[in-house]
Amino acid sequence: DHNSFAFGGQLRQQVGGQSDDLVYVAEQDKAEGTALFQSGQYFNAYQVWRRSIDALEAADVGSLSQDGRRIFVALCSNAAQALLKCPEVDGAPTEMAASLADKALALDPTNTRA
Numbered sequence: 001d002h003n004s005f006a007f008g009g010q011l012r013q014q015v016g017g018q019s020d021d022l023v024y025v026a027e028q029d030k031a032e033g034t035a036l037f038q039s040g041q042y043f044n045a046y047q048v049w050r051r052s053i054d055a056l057e058a059a060d061v062g063s064l065s066q067d068g069r070r071i072f073v074a075l076c077s078n079a080a081q082a083l084l085k086c087p088e089v090d091g092a093p094t095e096m097a098a099s100l101a102d103k104a105l106a107l108d109p110t111n112t113r114a
Helices: 020-038 042-058 066-084 092-107
Strands: 002-007 010-015
Touching: 020 042, 020 066, 042 066, 042 092, 066 092
Parallel strands: none
Antiparallel strands: 002 010
16 A cells, blocks of 8 residues: 655655654654744744644554654644744634644643643
8 A cells, every 4th residue: 555645845655554754754844844933934934844744644643653743743832833923824823823732732741832
């Protein structure tokens, strides 16, 4: 069973539910989003992080490795923080940010950043 994902500007192959490639790309997206966030490009950072959040959710977050879960929680927390800095986007600093924080807390209830 092979599924192809156009993801992160690259074609990634997911074989039989393995999510190693998705986690690898998510790590790259986390770094790219962090650089954007640090340069004040908050919505662009959110979009990069959201791309990986969506891909990991599509692959089933519950089946991710510990590293995959860790990166998912970090991406959700980071994306929520970015949205808090986007008051010009309708719903970003409220409903959208809260939804992402909830996703992080669902996997890591002790996360103090979410």
